Amino acid sequence: MTSQPRDSYDVVVVGSGIGGLCCAAMLALYDNKVAVFESHTHPGGAAHGFSIEKDGLKFQFDTGPSFFSGLNPDLPPKSSNPLRTVLDAIDEQVECIPYSSFGLLFPEGEFVHTPEFDADVLSQFGNAQAEWKSLMKFMEPLAATVAALPTAALRGDIGVIKSAAPFLPKLILNPQPWNNLLLTQPYSEVLKQAGVRNTFLKNWIDLLCFCLSGLPASGTISAEMAMMMGEFYEPDAVMDCPRSGAKSIVDALVRGLEKNGGDIFCRSHVDKIEIDVRGQAVGIILHKNGQRIRAKKAVVSNMSVWDLLKSGIVDRKHFPAWFLEDREDTPVGKSFMHLHVGFKASREELAKLQAHYMFMKDWSLGVEAADNAVLLSIPSVHDESLAPAGFGVLHAYLPATEDFATWEGLDRKSKEYQQLKESRSSYLWSTIEKVIPDIRERVIVSRVGTPLTHQRFLRRYKGSYGPAIKAGEASFPFPGTPVKGLLLCGDSCFPGIGVPAVAGSGLLAANSVSLDSLDAQIDVLRKFRLRQSSSLIRKQ
Incomplete structure (x- = not known):
């Protein structure tokens, strides 16, 4: 620099x-x-990372995003993936470890999400699999529209007439052009028109939307879901674990x-x-x-x-x-609670885990409820570079459900703040224990992040996730x-x-x-x- x-x-x-x-x-x-x-x-x-050292052991953590797709330079790019577009344009690559499964810990039971999600999981819930297939069919022209006009072709001035012109024929020739209007609507409208009524399936899609946009299907723009579905649910779809983290x-x-x-x-x-x-x-x-x-x-x-x-x-x-x-x-969207942990684990033990888990305590509370949804990332399952041999790292967090008002005005050095950190992180610890029951005995280092952490280090208004x-x-x-x-x-x-x-x-x-x-x-x-x-x- x-x-x-x-x-x-x-x-x-x-x-x-x-x-x-x-x-x-x-x-x-x-x-x-x-x-x-x-x-x-x-x-x-x-997306910046940080490290913690203790007793000669160094643990590398991500502060934020952990789910990535479409970045692997060994796979063809999609024009609807803006980050991959930028990386390709500047001729830079991110080494990625591909994987295709993650864990689901739901009130209905424990599942593994794979590209065969509909057959492996949805088939257990009434007509969910049939409705899912209908939804995927309904989404095809919407995904094609999103893919037809690359983000790289857009501009905020009159030059867009020239930059977007080569891509307009695909938009015009869409066999169902009227459906393009749905892209600006809430994804719940797409679900309604596609005939999605199954309770489990609607809950799952709400959680997917929430992880992507911070809002359930009723508030998530359909264009965003059309892009994600195209990458997430193709037959050969994989996710990317960036080596050395975000x-x-x-x-x-x-x-x-x-x-x-x-x-x-x-x-x-x-x-x-x-x-x-x-x-x-x-x-x-x-x-x-x-x-x-x-x-x-x-x-x-x-x-x-x-x-x-x-x-x-x-x-x-x-x-x-x-x-x-x-x-x-x-x-203003709500903030986060974070828990980063460096822990003892052999490669054999890590290999038995998934790199990600989605946890939901009670669907009836809604995906936006406090102390309900938890996302758990264990990147050491795939990436050995983040911790010394015989150890791993994980990151558990409440995804944009933490109210800043609970923390506002607290002195970060006060006893009250430390007690609140311990109290509010207890739900994260209990969730991790569902995956690694003896995690507290394995801990080498741990750090709790709060809305005040977000506000201070990321200079985010009220520690917000975003709008x-x-x-x-x-x-x-x-x-x-x-x-x-x-x-x-x-x-x-x-x-x-x-x-x-x-x-x-x-x-x-x-x-x-x-x-x-x-x-x-x-x-x-x-x-x-x-x-x-x-x-x-x-x-x-």
């Missing part, structure tokens, strides 16, 4: 989450001089940024985004030395919409009242703002919350900075089409 920033760049990106890094990497590929400024000691935002994805994006001339600066908190008298974003001011960095074309914020507008980093007078009211009314924008009630805004030269990326401005959504937002923001990127964008799209054609020929 470069030690000192220049006085000016074409584009400055504030924040190095997956969205900010994807945006910056693409801008550098488009021949812009670009720099990313990050407050934290490491890039990656919620950090390897961050490292690949940083490599792509730097090899194309971009810079990234950590421990570089931005105090101000400067907007001049013309109402145009022209640069930033750094906290540590007051240095002004000029942005000739644009400033891109990878902050959440609340942190951007409420932290004082921008002068609110430059935004019209309607914009402030609209964005500040964005519903809880319900499909059908409101729509995600795109990267533009009323301030010329100020664009947004991240989970506040693209459908969904998880990795695909933030990667897509970064790609879209990069394409929308200025029209002079249009030729470079079209060249990237041309190379993708050639690659896909070659892949189809090899298959034949």
